[in-house]
Structure formats: structure tokens, C-alpha cells
Amino acid sequence: MDRFWGTFSRWLIVPVALLVLAIALYFLMRLFRLRKDQATGIALISPWLFGFLGFTAFPIFYSLYLSFTDYSLFGKENWVGLSNFIKLFTKDIEFWPSVRITLLYAILTLPIGVFGSLLVALLINREIKGIKIFRTIFYLTAILPDSAVAIIWRQLFNGESGLINFFLSLFGVNKIDWFGNPQFVLPAFVIISVWGIFGTNTIIFLAALKDVPRNLYEAAEIDGATTFNKFRHITIPQISSVILVQVVMSLIGSLQMFTVAQFLRPTTQAGIFMNQLVYTRGFTQLHMGEASAIAWILFVIILVLTLAVFKSSPAWVHYETEVKNAR
Amino acid sequence: MKKHFNLVLVLVLAVSLLFSACGKQNGSDVAGTDTNTSSPAPQNDNKPKEKVEIKLSTWAGSEEAAELQAILDKLNAASDTYIIVQDSNPADYDTRLTTQLSGNAGPDLFWVSAARGAQFAARGVMMDITDRMKSSNKPAANLDDYYEASFDPFKKDGKIYAIPWIMQPVVLYVNQDALDKAGVTIDDNWNWDAFMDAAKKLTLDKNGKHLGESGFDANNVVQWGFTLNGWPPVQMFIWQAGGEVIAPDFSSSPIDTPEAMKGFKFYRELLDSGVVPSQQTIRDRGFDQMFRDGQVAMFMGGAADSLDTRVDSFKCVVREVPAGPTGIKATFVDLLGMGINAKTKNPDAAFEALVDLSEEIHKWKVMPPRKSIGSLDNMVTLHPERKDAFAAIVNSLEYAKPYRFYQDYPDWDTIFWNQLMDPIVNNNGKPEELVPNIKPLLDEALK
Numbered sequence: 001m002d003r004f005w006g007t008f009s010r011w012l013i014v015p016v017a018l019l020v021l022a023i024a025l026y027f028l029m030r031l032f033r034l035r036k037d038q039a040t041g042i043a044l045i046s047p048w049l050f051g052f053l054g055f056t057a058f059p060i061f062y063s064l065y066l067s068f069t070d071y072s073l074f075g076k077e078n079w080v081g082l083s084n085f086i087k088l089f090t091k092d093i094e095f096w097p098s099v100r101i102t103l104l105y106a107i108l109t110l111p112i113g114v115f116g117s118l119l120v121a122l123l124i125n126r127e128i129k130g131i132k133i134f135r136t137i138f139y140l141t142a143i144l145p146d147s148a149v150a151i152i153w154r155q156l157f158n159g160e161s162g163l164i165n166f167f168l169s170l171f172g173v174n175k176i177d178w179f180g181n182p183q184f185v186l187p188a189f190v191i192i193s194v195w196g197i198f199g200t201n202t203i204i205f206l207a208a209l210k211d212v213p214r215n216l217y218e219a220a221e222i223d224g225a226t227t228f229n230k231f232r233h234i235t236i237p238q239i240s241s242v243i244l245v246q247v248v249m250s251l252i253g254s255l256q257m258f259t260v261a262q263f264l265r266p267t268t269q270a271g272i273f274m275n276q277l278v279y280t281r282g283f284t285q286l287h288m289g290e291a292s293a294i295a296w297i298l299f300v301i302i303l304v305l306t307l308a309v310f311k312s313s314p315a316w317v318h319y320e321t322e323v324k325n326a327r
Numbered sequence: 328m329k330k331h332f333n334l335v336l337v338l339v340l341a342v343s344l345l346f347s348a349c350g351k352q353n354g355s356d357v358a359g360t361d362t363n364t365s366s367p368a369p370q371n372d373n374k375p376k377e378k379v380e381i382k383l384s385t386w387a388g389s390e391e392a393a394e395l396q397a398i399l400d401k402l403n404a405a406s407d408t409y410i411i412v413q414d415s416n417p418a419d420y421d422t423r424l425t426t427q428l429s430g431n432a433g434p435d436l437f438w439v440s441a442a443r444g445a446q447f448a449a450r451g452v453m454m455d456i457t458d459r460m461k462s463s464n465k466p467a468a469n470l471d472d473y474y475e476a477s478f479d480p481f482k483k484d485g486k487i488y489a490i491p492w493i494m495q496p497v498v499l500y501v502n503q504d505a506l507d508k509a510g511v512t513i514d515d516n517w518n519w520d521a522f523m524d525a526a527k528k529l530t531l532d533k534n535g536k537h538l539g540e541s542g543f544d545a546n547n548v549v550q551w552g553f554t555l556n557g558w559p560p561v562q563m564f565i566w567q568a569g570g571e572v573i574a575p576d577f578s579s580s581p582i583d584t585p586e587a588m589k590g591f592k593f594y595r596e597l598l599d600s601g602v603v604p605s606q607q608t609i610r611d612r613g614f615d616q617m618f619r620d621g622q623v624a625m626f627m628g629g630a631a632d633s634l635d636t637r638v639d640s641f642k643c644v645v646r647e648v649p650a651g652p653t654g655i656k657a658t659f660v661d662l663l664g665m666g667i668n669a670k671t672k673n674p675d676a677a678f679e680a681l682v683d684l685s686e687e688i689h690k691w692k693v694m695p696p697r698k699s700i701g702s703l704d705n706m707v708t709l710h711p712e713r714k715d716a717f718a719a720i721v722n723s724l725e726y727a728k729p730y731r732f733y734q735d736y737p738d739w740d741t742i743f744w745n746q747l748m749d750p751i752v753n754n755n756g757k758p759e760e761l762v763p764n765i766k767p768l769l770d771e772a773l774k
Contacts, residue, residue: 075450093768094745158611177610284741
């Protein structure tokens with residue numbers, strides 16, 4: 001009973017303290033002559049703000065500091081400068097294979113993820129009988145946890161009773177050891193990524209497609225445009241900003257591959273994904289400094305690729321409000 | 328001004344309240360001492376003793392946790408010092424425990440694997456119990472009663488950091504029905520040659536012909552003689568050949584010695600000879616499942632796997648693993664231990680609970696790391712359902728040894744398995760080609 005009240009009181013104290021803090025913050029803001037609505041806004045988001053600062057911002061920057069130390073989760077960390085990064089770049093036998101498989105996976109799955117979900121969205125955008133049921137079925141894939149997805153795919157890739165090898169055998173292809181042969185590990189993960197084209201990505205594309213003004217299609221039809229031309233010259237430009245978001249989100253998501261790979265545990269000769277390497281270094285080998293360094297390298301890779309996508313976006317993203325050749 | 332002061336005061340109080348609520352729970356250590364030394368703290372006998380709550384973390388699943396709870400109930404009722412509260416959760420146990428301990432919020436007592444034990448011992452995560460063990464007169468604290476190897480992973484610089492509670496050697500589970508049918512007998516002193524010969528005779532095609540027999544159809548095997556997929560560990564075979572993978576002084580990895588190479592080559596031979604299913608077949612059908620289903624006739628597993636009592640479809644017996652070519656007997660032994668959080672607020676009660684609980688677990692699990700409890704007669708009395716298995720298990724303990732764990736063993740192990748054994752097992756890697764390239768990496772990891 002004591003444990004119950006102890007826990008209960010802690011659960012009660014936190015919201016009460018946050019409430020008091022928010023109220024106090026409101027008055028503090030007012031003292032600094034902020035407008036009433038501004039002070040109210042800041043006070044209302046303050047619980048989230050404190051949570052973000054304490055549980056997200058601080059750990060992020062702390063991990064940057066740790067990447068320059070030999071922190072092992074226990075004891076005091078020592079500053080080692082760039083040693084972790086130098087070791088990773090020059091001596092670590094697992095690092096470059098890990099970067100390779102992570103980047104290849106991202107590059108190969110990006111078009112599948114984006115265009116696959118666009119294709120599915122186009123299919124379920126059609127107004128046919130029972131389409132709502134189809135939309136629901138397609139979205140169901142999104143609510144399954146990754147661990148369950150991994151188990152399903154393990155069965156599908158089973159050499160003897162799996163559907164994939166059975167399908168390939170119809171074309172005379174011998175049984176493939178998807179997770180034992182290092183040559184097939186990456187293709188297996190790329191195939192698994194097809195799962196990701198359904199669900200949330202498709203729904204976002206569907207919403208974008210619904211948002212394209214009908215009158216544009218009608219005008220094009222009057223001019224005799226074909227279905228492909230309408231898609232090419234109306235649909236794509238109209239949803240290009242959503243495509244940009246999807247490209248960025250898919251890129252980030254694929255570079256952070258972890259759960260499915262961790263569950264499937266294929267041969268390590270193909271390399272392990274960078275997030276897996278972070279986990280292994282941090283929690284198995286207790287080299288949290290190195291793990292932090294790998295995490296920050298992954299962050300830089302994601303940042304550079306995301307910036308490259310944004311940099312290229314003016315060439316292919318159409319914004320309604322933009323003025324071409326504006327000076 | 329007064330308004331400002333009040334406001335700041337409210338802010339400070341609110342923040343303090345928040346931090347105190349989010350901070351570490353002191354727990355229920357109402358009567359515990361607040362020291363963190365390895366020497367026993369003096370007791371004040373004039374005050375009435377209040378029971379201290381000792382939190383125990385384990386990876387036990389629901390069935391095992393229920394059995395453990397029955398033991399804890401008995402101990403808690405008998406003790407006037409502690410109440411052990413079980414927190415068992417097998418999901419991501421290691422990561423969770425490591426994070427808790429790192430965040431100063433760990434349990435008082437916890438189960439720990441040998442590899443983790445070596446890491447924790449070297450990093451001061453577990454309490455040094457050397458002096459307490461020496462001064463305690465409880466049976467589970469009697470170091471002379473333990474098998475010598477059982478404390479190896481839990482020791483650092485001669486200090487003891489955990490008590491082992493299970494020591495399960497790798498033994499051979501055999502489908503006796505298949506053996507009888509094939510006319511194969513197992514001698515207690517059998518070696519690699521005899522083992523390979525038996526495995527071949529037990530590898531049968533759909534027509535009942537065995538491997539090596541004229542007309543044997545290798546494409547339609549219905550029963551394999553043996554199975555391996557990285558397990559059992561190659562170290563066992565290297566030890567049986569008289570080799571080592573880590574030098575006793577941790578200075579190098581002598582995996583290129585003729586003895587070690589013999590072990591690697593025998594492993595390769597087992598994989599290539601046809602007595603072992605392909606790795607894909609093992610992955611598809613399940614490693615131990617193939618043995619349970621009668622598709623594999625001999626299986627090396629831990630003594631606690633208890634396949635001899637868990638398989639119903641055929642008579643499963645336990646035998647010792649074969650000796651090496653020169654008669655050297657060796658098998659791998661998995662060790663699990665229980666340690667005390669170095670930051671426990673109740674070191675005395677935690678130690679008492681540790682010793683009492685270890686005693687009970689030693690009577691519960693197969694095999695206990697203690698000679699007195701682990702004697703053949705006693706084990707048959709404690710676990711009559713496995714009476715036929717204990718001769719092989721108890722004998723195996725005489726020559727069983729764990730890996731040579733050290734504080735950064737996972738660094739060495741990652742290279743050993745990922746760069747050497749994974750290619751051998753999954754990609755037809757040749758030991759003679761791989762070993763010269765991997766040895767320097769392993770040596771480097773030991774530095």
C-alpha cells in the first residue's frame with residue numbers, strides 16, 4: 001500500500017508542479033511586458049517545453065559531448081577528443097560496411113517508398129464501390145508494430161514454406177537463403193520496405209490528391225489531355241510539395257532502420273545498419289562514447305542528404321504562391 | 328518588489344517540487360544502513376528490526392517467475408531482515424538493467440550473465456562481496472564448495488562481485504530410438520572419430536540409407552546426425568583439441584596454433600560432411616525444433632534445457648560430448664550469477680538475501696555450481712525426473728569451462744563471431760584462410 005501511495009503521490013506532484021510552474025511563468029512573462037495572449041500561449045506550452053528541454057534537447061547535446069569521451073555508462077567519462085571518430089573512420093572494421101548498407105538501403109527504398117505509396121494512393125483515390133473498405137485494409141498495415149512485421153516477413157522469406165521463394169520457384173529460381181547469404185540480405189530488406197508504402201504515406205498522398213482542384217482536370221480534358229498528361233502536368237506539380245515531404249520523411253526513416261533488422265538478425269557479413277551499430281556499441285559493448293559518435297555521424301548523413309533534397313526542390317517542387325523568374 | 332520576490336519564490340518551489348517528484352525514489356529502505364562498503368556494518372540490536380525491502384531484477388519468464396516467487400515467499404516468511412520483491416521481465420532485460428544501474432535507479436539484487444558480470448565487476452557496478460563471503464557462515468557463502476571455474480567471470484583482481492547460481496555444461500542430447508535403429512552405441516570415452524561415424528550412420532535419406540552407404544540420396548535427407556549453427560561454440564572443439572582462443576594472461580588470441588586449427592577444421596568438417604542440415608534448413612525449420620521433431624538425432628544443448636524430459640515423441644537421453652582426437656575432454660559451461668548493486672542502500676540485507684536466495688536457487692536449478700548440492704546422489708534426489716541424465720551432466724562439470732571473460736569481452740566476441748565464425752558457418756568460410764586475417768584483430772581487441 002505504501003508503494004501505491006508513494007507512486008500515486010509522485011504522479012500527482014508532477015502535474016501539480018507543472019501547473020504551478022505554468023502559472024508562475026505566465027506572471028513572469030507579464031512582468032516582462034509580454035501581451036496577455038503571448039504569455040498565455042507560452043504558459044500553456046510550458047509543460048511540453050520543459051519536457052522537450054529535459055528529455056530531448058539536453059540528451060541530444062549531451063550525446064554530442066559524449067561522442068568526444070570514453071563514456072562507458074558507468075563511472076566518469078574522460079575527454080578523448082576526436083579519438084572515437086578517428087577510430088571509426090580508420091580502424092573500425094564494422095563502421096564502413098554499416099554506412100554502406102545503411103546508405104544503399106536508403107537509396108534503394110526511397111523511390112519504392114515514395115512512388116509506391118503514390119501509386120497505391122492513386123488506386124484508392126478512385127471512386128468505386130467498396131473503396132472505403134480498401135482504404136481501411138491498406139491502412140491496417142500501419143498499425144502493426146515493427147516486431148510483428150518482422151515476424152511476418154521471416155515467414156514470407158522462409159526457404160521451405162515461404163511465399164517469396166515459392167513464387168520465385170515458379171520461374172525456376174532456386175531456393176534463396178535470404179538472411180544467410182550476404183548477397184541477398186540487402187535485397188531482402190528492400191523487399192520488406194514495400195510494406196512501408198502502405199499506411200501513413202499512402203494516406204498523406206491520398207489527402208494531397210483529394211486536394212487537387214477538379215477544375216484543372218476539367219480544363220485539361222476540354223483541351224484533350226490524356227490521362228498520363230493530366231497526371232504528368234497537373235497531379236504531379238500539384239502534389240509536388242507533398243512529394244518533397246514524403247521524400248524527406250522516407251529518407252530519414254530508412255536511414256534509421258533498426259527494429260526489423262534487429263528482429264531478423266541476418267548474417268553480419270552484409271554489415272549491420274548504423275542504428276544497430278549504435279545499439280551494439282552502446283549497450284552490448286558499453287562504449288557509449290563510440291555509440292554517440294556513430295549516432296552523430298548518422299545525424300550528419302541525414303542532415304546532408306536532407307539538405308540536398310531541399311536544395312534540389314526548387315527544380316521540381318511547384319508552389320502555388322511562387323512567382324517564376326521573380327526578381 | 329514584494330510581488331517579484333513572491334513570484335520567484337513560487338517558481339523556485341515549483342521547480343523543486345518537480346525535481347523532487349522526478350528524482351530517484353528512495354525506496355522502502357526504512358531500516359537499512361546507508362553505507363556502501365564491502366565490510367559488514369554493525370547492527371544495533373537494541374532497536375526492533377524492521378524488514379528491509381530488497382528489489383530483485385531477473386529475466387525470468389512467467390513460469391520461471393512463478394517458481395521463483397514460491398521460493399521468495401518462503402525466504403521472506405523466514406527472514407526478519409528483508410523482504411525480497413521480484414521484478415521479473417525478460418523483455419530487453421540486459422538493456423533495461425544496464426540503463427537502470429547507469430541511472431542510479433537499479434535494483435538491489437539482480438541476475439547477471441557471465442559476460443555482463445565481467446563487465447559490471449570491472450566497472451564497479453556490483454558490490455565487492457569478498458569479505459562478506461569470507462565472514463559468512465552460511466553454506467552458500469562457502470567458496471570451497473563451488474566449482475573453481477564458476478566464479479571466474481564474477482571475479483576481478485581477486486575480488487568477488489557475484490555468486491553464481493547455475494552452471495550448465497553443454498551435454499549431448501541423443502535420440503535413443505534413432506540410435507537403436509541405426510545400431511549405434513555411445514561409449515563414455517568416445518572421441519571425434521566415433522562421433523562423426525555415429526553422425527553419418529544417423530543421417531538417413533527417405534529410403535533409410537545412411538550417409539556413406541551406397542545409393543544414399545543427399546537431396547532427400549529425412550534425418551541428420553547432428554546440427555550446428557554457431558552453437559555449440561567452436562571454442563569447445565578447440566579446447567578438446569588442446570587449443571585456446573584467448574591466452575590465460577589475455578595477451579593474445581592463439582587461434583592459429585595447430586591445436587586451435589584442428590578445432591576449427593573439425594567444425595568445418597561437420598558443416599561440410601553432410602551430417603548437419605544446411606543453415607537455411609536450420610533457419611527455416613528451427614534449430615532445436617528439428618531435434619524435437621526427430622529430424623536431427625544428436626543435439627548439443629545446455630544441461631538445463633532438459634530436452635530429456637521435454638521431448639515426448641522419442642526416448643531422449645543425455646550423454647557427454649565427445650573428447651578430442653587425443654582424448655582431451657572439454658565442454659563449454661554457461662554461468663549465470665546474481666550480484667548486488669554497488670549503490671544499494673541496504674548492503675547488509677542485500678547480502679543476506681543474496682546468500683539465502685542463492686542457496687535456494689542452487690537447490691532449484693540444474694546444475695548448481697556447488698559440489699555438495701551438485702553430487703550425483705543429491706541431484707537425483709532433488710530432480711528424480713532426470714535421474715538418468717545426471718551421470719553425464721555431473722561428469723561434464725569436471726571438465727567444463729566458461730569463456731575467458733574479461734571487462735571488454737564483447738569487443739573480442741563481436742569480432743570473433745562476426746568476422747570469423749559467421750563466414751565459416753554461413754558462407755563456407757575456410758578457417759585456414761580466415762584465421763590469419765582475423766587473429767591480428769582479435770589480438771588488438773585484447774590490448
